[in-house]
Amino acid sequence: xAGMDHSRxxxxxxxxxxxxxxxxxxxxxxxxxxxxxxxxxxxxxCGDDDSAADSDSGSASTRGPQSGSGSSSGNNGxxxxxxxLTDPTDGPPAGNPNGMADIPAEARPEDVSSPDVVxxxxxxxxxxxxxxxxxxxxxxxxxxxxxxxxxxxxxxxTARVFxxxxxxxxIDGGGLVTLSGAGARRILYMNTCxxxxxxxxxxxxxxxxxxxxxQNLTFVDGNASGESPDGGGAIxxxxxxxKIVNSRFFNNTCDDVGPDVGGGAVRVLQQFxxxxxxxxxxxxxxxxxxxxxxxxxxxxxxxGVSFTVINSTFSHNRAxxxxxxxxxxxxxxxxxxxxxxxxxxxxxLTISGTTITDNTANEGGGAIFFVSNDRSGSLILEDSTLAxxxxxxxxxxxxxxxxxxxxxxxxxxxxxxxDP
Numbered sequence: 001x002a003g004m005d006h007s008r009x010x011x012x013x014x015x016x017x018x019x020x021x022x023x024x025x026x027x028x029x030x031x032x033x034x035x036x037x038x039x040x041x042x043x044x045x046c047g048d049d050d051s052a053a054d055s056d057s058g059s060a061s062t063r064g065p066q067s068g069s070g071s072s073s074g075n076n077g078x079x080x081x082x083x084x085l086t087d088p089t090d091g092p093p094a095g096n097p098n099g100m101a102d103i104p105a106e107a108r109p110e111d112v113s114s115p116d117v118v119x120x121x122x123x124x125x126x127x128x129x130x131x132x133x134x135x136x137x138x139x140x141x142x143x144x145x146x147x148x149x150x151x152x153x154x155x156x157x158t159a160r161v162f163x164x165x166x167x168x169x170x171i172d173g174g175g176l177v178t179l180s181g182a183g184a185r186r187i188l189y190m191n192t193c194x195x196x197x198x199x200x201x202x203x204x205x206x207x208x209x210x211x212x213x214x215q216n217l218t219f220v221d222g223n224a225s226g227e228s229p230d231g232g233g234a235i236x237x238x239x240x241x242x243k244i245v246n247s248r249f250f251n252n253t254c255d256d257v258g259p260d261v262g263g264g265a266v267r268v269l270q271q272f273x274x275x276x277x278x279x280x281x282x283x284x285x286x287x288x289x290x291x292x293x294x295x296x297x298x299x300x301x302x303x304g305v306s307f308t309v310i311n312s313t314f315s316h317n318r319a320x321x322x323x324x325x326x327x328x329x330x331x332x333x334x335x336x337x338x339x340x341x342x343x344x345x346x347x348x349l350t351i352s353g354t355t356i357t358d359n360t361a362n363e364g365g366g367a368i369f370f371v372s373n374d375r376s377g378s379l380i381l382e383d384s385t386l387a388x389x390x391x392x393x394x395x396x397x398x399x400x401x402x403x404x405x406x407x408x409x410x411x412x413x414x415x416x417x418x419d420p
Contacts, residue, residue: 139210193270233294259333337364
């Protein structure tokens, strides 16, 4: 949090000296050896572990062809779900193709076989900014009918989720739709405590709606710099519930300095009853020129929110602030969590079947910055790979690319190798 003095804890300045740590068997899972450099996690037998219209103005109709997969969130668990972005026309695929972690029922794609609103009327020209923004304002299940080829919708204004619609709101791009902020604006905004979006309960910071899912979509060139509330270049989601499935985030950004601002791609706050945000089969960055950037948390940022990240990819994301949190004298602050920035008290970050590589932080945690101020939070790494994540300021001994203050050391399940 902004008032937490992380500097009073002993921090290790980055060292590339070799370190070998023998890890012993944990239950039925055998753990291996650690050395310094990159983190690779491989799990065997962890399935029982606990883990979260016209062509000028465009159209948003209530009937027509659907772009979604039609998958149901009620399916049983398993590692395989339909993913139309496994072999996209442009850019890296959505998710980690080698990820085999189980996906719980509530983390799977939502059923969009009977949409409430369809953006477009069969052509790319009909899928306009106006049509999309109108569809999001109406709420419900939203799909696209923009033709058979991939299409980019460049937004003239941020799409806003209204709290009295839904309660379930699903935006499904069918693997063909890219939403662009044109480097000028945030793409999608949800906030249960924003009066302009309609108050629906007396407890806006802990309500069960809207329940927003984005799936089978690509978000590019979102920019939340100078926005209030801050952070979340592509998506800002505060309150209700939020889920990301089969989606990609490229070149999104938010403010470049500040001690607590974060989420070049996504910023999440205040989830109902502390339930986790699921991030499934999704990619943040993926290539050198596509990384997301912010003062903190190039990919994901939150305060007091739990994340369960499954079979996803984070690479080439950057935390570019300087001075850490709180800002050191003479600095603007920030620069932690190249890929993921988590701060607060009681929350859990679970990373399963995921690769986190080639991310950088000017200060702490080139891959992950995780600070539970009251030491009640937990960081769990399962069957994942962390490699070549640069912490230019500080990180936790034995966990390259990670700075963690939690209830204990990260819970690493599987064989772990940290190369020089």
